[in-house]
Amino acid sequence: MREAGIGRVLVASLHQGIADILPTRLGFYENWLNAEGLREGTIGLAPLYAVLSFLRQEGEAYQMITTRAGEYAAEWTVESMSPVQRAFVQFMPPWLRGRLALRLASRLVHASYRGSRAVSRLRRGTASVSVRESIFCTVREPVPQPLCGFYASAFTRLLALFDMQARAEVVACRGTGEETCVLQVALLNGRVEPEAA
Numbered sequence: 001m002r003e004a005g006i007g008r009v010l011v012a013s014l015h016q017g018i019a020d021i022l023p024t025r026l027g028f029y030e031n032w033l034n035a036e037g038l039r040e041g042t043i044g045l046a047p048l049y050a051v052l053s054f055l056r057q058e059g060e061a062y063q064m065i066t067t068r069a070g071e072y073a074a075e076w077t078v079e080s081m082s083p084v085q086r087a088f089v090q091f092m093p094p095w096l097r098g099r100l101a102l103r104l105a106s107r108l109v110h111a112s113y114r115g116s117r118a119v120s121r122l123r124r125g126t127a128s129v130s131v132r133e134s135i136f137c138t139v140r141e142p143v144p145q146p147l148c149g150f151y152a153s154a155f156t157r158l159l160a161l162f163d164m165q166a167r168a169e170v171v172a173c174r175g176t177g178e179e180t181c182v183l184q185v186a187l188l189n190g191r192v193e194p195e196a197a
Contacts, residue, residue: 005114070153
């Protein structure tokens, strides 16, 4: 994983998501996501691309697994922070806590795959997050549904772990033929969602 820049949090969260949603297929996926590779950090790009390619053929399960994996990645990222770091973010006023949590979520994107970057712009309680070089969206031909739900669920869950109500959705995906992946993250903080207003 070090050579390819694939982070353990991504591989471990995908493995756990598959175990939760498709437990009978876990043995098949462990041909690529094996325990030794997880432990030693030696799972490369080719095995990860194979896993993602096969997952896309699982139909609806792909979205469920990647969503669950994003939640796990967020939880494990926050758990890996020192208690002082977590408390520092937690006790900030909501406007600053949201910014700090978005920055942490951007670091999670880069920690998942070193080739990926997340750049966010926050304006009036809504962040536009551009995810560059999403590992999930490298496909030969465009697909009908966005593939980067991992990031949307990771951002939503990470913000929730810091008591920030948020709703992240994919508004553009490189896998569907767009230039880059874009998430829209609405920081609700007790406000009514725009659609319901």
